[in-house]
Amino acid sequence: MRAHGHSDGWSLVLPAVLAIAWLAFPARAPGQDGAPPDKATGEESEKSEAAGQAVSVEDVQRMRAQIRTLERQLEEIRERLEAEELEKLRQAADTTAASADDESESLMDRTYITASRSLQALNPEISVAGDFLAQLVVDEDFEAFYAGPHDRSGLPLRALDLHFQSTLDPFSFTKIAVGFDPAEGVGIEELYITWTGIVPQMSFTVGRFRQLFGVLNRWHEHDLDQTGYPLASQLLLGDEGLQQTGLSVKWLMPSLWAHTNELTLEVCDGENETLFSGEHFSVPTAMLHLKSYWDLSENTYLELGLSGMFGFNNRRGFEDEDREGAIVDEPWRKTFVGGADITLHWQPLQQARYRSLTWRSEGFWVSKEDLESAEYDHGWGVYSYLQYQLDAVWFVGLRGDLVEPLGSDRLHWLVVPYATFWQSEFVYIRMEFQHGEPFADCHDTRLLLQVNWAAGPHKHEKY
Amino acid sequence: MIRACLSSLAALLLASPWALAAEGGKIRVLTTSSSYAPIVRYIGGDKVEVEYIVKGYQDPHIVRPKPSLAVDLAKTDLLIATGLDLEAWLPTLQDMSGNPAIMSGQKGYVSVAAGLKIAEKPTSLDRSEGDVHIFGNPHIHTSPLNGKVIAENITIGLKKVLPQHAALFEANLKKFDAEIDRRLFGEQLVKLLGGKTLCRLAEKGQLYAFLEKKKFKGKPLTDFLGGWMKKALPLRGKKIVTYHKNWTYFSQLFGIEVVGYMEPKPGIPPTPGHISSLIDRMRREKITVVLAANYFDIGKVERVTEMTGAKPVVVALSVDGQPEMKTFFDQFDIWLDALNAAFASSGS
Numbered sequence: 001m002r003a004h005g006h007s008d009g010w011s012l013v014l015p016a017v018l019a020i021a022w023l024a025f026p027a028r029a030p031g032q033d034g035a036p037p038d039k040a041t042g043e044e045s046e047k048s049e050a051a052g053q054a055v056s057v058e059d060v061q062r063m064r065a066q067i068r069t070l071e072r073q074l075e076e077i078r079e080r081l082e083a084e085e086l087e088k089l090r091q092a093a094d095t096t097a098a099s100a101d102d103e104s105e106s107l108m109d110r111t112y113i114t115a116s117r118s119l120q121a122l123n124p125e126i127s128v129a130g131d132f133l134a135q136l137v138v139d140e141d142f143e144a145f146y147a148g149p150h151d152r153s154g155l156p157l158r159a160l161d162l163h164f165q166s167t168l169d170p171f172s173f174t175k176i177a178v179g180f181d182p183a184e185g186v187g188i189e190e191l192y193i194t195w196t197g198i199v200p201q202m203s204f205t206v207g208r209f210r211q212l213f214g215v216l217n218r219w220h221e222h223d224l225d226q227t228g229y230p231l232a233s234q235l236l237l238g239d240e241g242l243q244q245t246g247l248s249v250k251w252l253m254p255s256l257w258a259h260t261n262e263l264t265l266e267v268c269d270g271e272n273e274t275l276f277s278g279e280h281f282s283v284p285t286a287m288l289h290l291k292s293y294w295d296l297s298e299n300t301y302l303e304l305g306l307s308g309m310f311g312f313n314n315r316r317g318f319e320d321e322d323r324e325g326a327i328v329d330e331p332w333r334k335t336f337v338g339g340a341d342i343t344l345h346w347q348p349l350q351q352a353r354y355r356s357l358t359w360r361s362e363g364f365w366v367s368k369e370d371l372e373s374a375e376y377d378h379g380w381g382v383y384s385y386l387q388y389q390l391d392a393v394w395f396v397g398l399r400g401d402l403v404e405p406l407g408s409d410r411l412h413w414l415v416v417p418y419a420t421f422w423q424s425e426f427v428y429i430r431m432e433f434q435h436g437e438p439f440a441d442c443h444d445t446r447l448l449l450q451v452n453w454a455a456g457p458h459k460h461e462k463y
Numbered sequence: 464m465i466r467a468c469l470s471s472l473a474a475l476l477l478a479s480p481w482a483l484a485a486e487g488g489k490i491r492v493l494t495t496s497s498s499y500a501p502i503v504r505y506i507g508g509d510k511v512e513v514e515y516i517v518k519g520y521q522d523p524h525i526v527r528p529k530p531s532l533a534v535d536l537a538k539t540d541l542l543i544a545t546g547l548d549l550e551a552w553l554p555t556l557q558d559m560s561g562n563p564a565i566m567s568g569q570k571g572y573v574s575v576a577a578g579l580k581i582a583e584k585p586t587s588l589d590r591s592e593g594d595v596h597i598f599g600n601p602h603i604h605t606s607p608l609n610g611k612v613i614a615e616n617i618t619i620g621l622k623k624v625l626p627q628h629a630a631l632f633e634a635n636l637k638k639f640d641a642e643i644d645r646r647l648f649g650e651q652l653v654k655l656l657g658g659k660t661l662c663r664l665a666e667k668g669q670l671y672a673f674l675e676k677k678k679f680k681g682k683p684l685t686d687f688l689g690g691w692m693k694k695a696l697p698l699r700g701k702k703i704v705t706y707h708k709n710w711t712y713f714s715q716l717f718g719i720e721v722v723g724y725m726e727p728k729p730g731i732p733p734t735p736g737h738i739s740s741l742i743d744r745m746r747r748e749k750i751t752v753v754l755a756a757n758y759f760d761i762g763k764v765e766r767v768t769e770m771t772g773a774k775p776v777v778v779a780l781s782v783d784g785q786p787e788m789k790t791f792f793d794q795f796d797i798w799l800d801a802l803n804a805a806f807a808s809s810g811s
Contacts (some may be wrong), residue, residue, distance in 0.1 A: 082680070086655060089677055089684070093656050097663035170568060172557075197563030201537055252530075252537055252561055260530035263539070293530040298518075299531060330791050350520045350758050392732040392760070424731060425594060455590075 008392075039317045080269035095339045124166035127456030129222050133158040137446045151444075157182055161189070161222065163456070172197055174207075177220065189243065205248040210241065212248070212289045213307045214341045214362045225358070225387055227432050227450045231379025231401035231414050236364045237274060237337075242309075244268035246284060258292035258304075270311045274406075275335050275368065277315050280328070285311030300346045307339035311329070313368055335370040356389040358397075368406055385416075395420040401436070414438050428454045467478060490624055493565075495550050496523060498604040498781040499543050499575060501790045502614050505637045507621050510628050511541075521782025522758045523736045524730070526595075528555040539571070541624050542615060546574020547581070549601035556580040573620035575613040576603055581664070581709050593728025597602035604781065605798075606712035607647050607691065608666055610791055646792055649689015655679065665692070665716060671699060692800045694719070701806060704741065704773075706755035706764065709780055713798065722750060725763065733763055745771040751809035752802065756780035774805040 134155040137146055146152040164176040173196075177189040192207025208219050216229060217237065228234070246268025253261040261431055266287040270276030276285060287309040314330035341365050349357040362386035368377050374446045381403030389395050399416040414436035421429045430450040437443045480578045487784035492513045494500045500515040503801035507513070516532060517523045526532075533556050536542065542557075542565040544550055555613070557566055581599035588597055603609045618636045622629040629805040644658030652661065652674075664670040670692065674684040688696075695717035703714075714721050723744060744750070745767070754776045761777055768775045778801050779785040788797055 093660045139699045196558045201561040352525045
């Protein structure tokens with residue numbers, strides 16, 4: 001226990017140094033180091049001799065041995081002192097480092113709380129999305145502010161969407177999207193469970209989902225780059241697109257001809273009223289989608305897709321409302337749907353926050369056997385849009401639509417320039433202009449303002 | 464016919480290039496951040512093939528979960544991720560890959576932030592504070608002290624996947640830790656006080672004060688300091704502005720005071736009003752350096768520095784983000800040198 005380590009230590013060293021000096025000085029014999037004695041040392045030698053040969057050779061050797069011993073001791077003391085000093089430093093460092101850990105808690109102050117009643121952390125991720133769409137519609141002659149009885153100028157709240165998402169167990173997760181539409185009420189947009197990692201490179205989905213027919217059909221309306229689905233999608237696949245109940249198998253194939261190939265097989269009920277039997281389905285539809293993907297460079301990718309779908313559009317197996325006790329059993333009528341899509345996307349990695357360019361096009365072809373005549377009606381449609389990101393928040397784009405719907409030989413078209421302001425990942429405001437002939441005998445021009453927002457963990461994701 | 468189709472399907476699956484991942488005794492490791500990759504190489508040596516997803520000059524918040532990345536994950540034996548909410552795009556890729564080995568909770572998945580003391584954990588979650596990270600600041604690789612924990616987690620992951628090489632990984636981890644100590648504090652000080660103690664002092668922000676207070680052999684301990692801590696001595700207490708909260712761990716360790724951000728809130732692009740008040744503050748408080756990662760809008764940084772007379776320091780946030788930033792250690796040399804040069808040329 002040294003209260004003053006430094007002074008105590010060096011107080012031992014000092015006398016030792018003096019002792020060595022005292023012993024060393026008289027013991028040094030001139031010339032013994034091999035150097036010739038100079039005049040002064042010669043005089044000293046004479047003095048020593050005059051002292052009556054007081055220091056013998058043995059004395060000198062003895063004193064030298066003592067010097068060596070003392071030097072060793074001095075070195076030991078020095079090393080010991082350094083070690084002691086270092087040890088103290090280390091202790092001080094440890095104490096200082098540990099000082100912030102000294103928040104001691106009295107054990108008696110501890111309160112025991114069960115975690116069993118606080119399992120909210122296991123709740124699904126819940127997000128809410130709101131969509132407001134104001135539109136100013138004018139007719140061909142710019143006289144009426146409507147384009148039909150249900151398509152008027154106004155400031156409607158378009159939808160409220162609830163999204164739930166959760167991992168179920170180590171093998172599967174679920175996603176649920178419920179839409180509240182002021183005009184159409186509540187609808188289950190999606191409700192499915194997906195297994196990933198059961199079979200390598202494959203995933204399995206069961207439930208109701210937006211089908212992977214092309215690109216945009218898979219997206220929710222609020223994720224689109226424009227205010228709504230393209231005309232080709234609306235008129236050929238139905239207002240809500242292909243959104244049916246069934247199962248899906250997705251396979252991340254070997255690369256083969258592209259950097260990535262993905263094959264999806266979906267077998268679903270034919271709930272779609274535009275293409276199949278609607279609510280009176282009885283035979284499932286089958287869809288196959290192949291997506292090939294190339295990284296053209298670090299900043300650019302190209303994606304090509306081919307989709308094909310087959311189903312029946314006749315009604316079978318339910319009670320006929322017109323004939324009591326009879327069961328509807330219409331003759332088999334087939335529907336074929338084909339699609340091709342292309343996406344070219346450029347986004348410089350270093351400026352990903354500020355610049356991007358997307359060109360996306362899709363084409364659809366539908367062939368549907370008529371219930372009465374058993375002849376095929378054909379329809380086709382395409383859209384194409386180009387979107388450029390000006391900076392961190394502004395995107396501008398232009399989309400063109402061209403469609404010949406089923407049962408019509410007239411072309412419908414629409415031109416859609418738009419600008420989107422991304423306030424944040426959770427809020428965007430979009431201004432859109434539409435001009436064309438979107439529906440039969442309806443030539444209109446409209447200006448739209450969309451405000452979309454999402455609360456919760458569900459962001460607006462672009463892929 | 465059906466049997467033939469199934470046989471073809473099975474053959475295709477087996478023939479897929481990622482069906483046998485660990486060829487030649489090596490495993491494929493994929494890291495999210497480019498800064499984790501050199502640590503994996505250091506620890507794993509010739510037992511690993513390492514690639515990363517996010518380039519050093521890329522914003523780690525903004526990554527498209529592209530199909531080609533899903534293929535990379537499908538081929539991976541060990542996925543090294545931050546594990547916080549920085550990489551919100553990663554679960555989509557994991558699902559797309561269909562690789563059961565690298566799912567969260569499996570031995571092929573490592574969260575390198577595990578065991579770290581995470582800074583800036585929000586006390587209340589509110590989006591009015593911008594795009595807040597709900598688990599705290601995820602830019603953990605900006606501190607060499609965190610590098611030790613990252614390396615330890617990587618070692619655990621490697622040992623789980625390749626247990627037969629556990630001794631090698633442990634030995635390399637020790638070497639890595641020793642190199643961090645030596646590069647951070649200098650060889651002399653590490654010999655005197657030991658890396659562990661020094662790291663604890665540094666972690667608590669008490670290293671400089673301790674070294675200034677204590678002496679050894681009659682000399683102040685700061686005379687024995689070397690490495691990055693010595694290099695950062697001129698930066699202590701200096702005030703800077705950064706673009707985003709990228710540098711929290713770095714500034715805390717080296718005693719640099721970040722007094723403002725170009726972003727009004729995390730993830731929210733600079734607004735004219737915010738920039739105007741930031742410029743006023745910089746002039747008032749004589750702040751002479753703006754530090755930004757090179758994936759941000761450099762034009763905005765330059766406009767602010769031109770108007771205030773401050774020096775812009777634009778550097779890569781992660782490894783390989785600029786040509787000379789090749790290793791985890793290079794990051795700190797480059798950041799410290801750039802800041803020292805900026806302060807020296809600004810005369811402050």
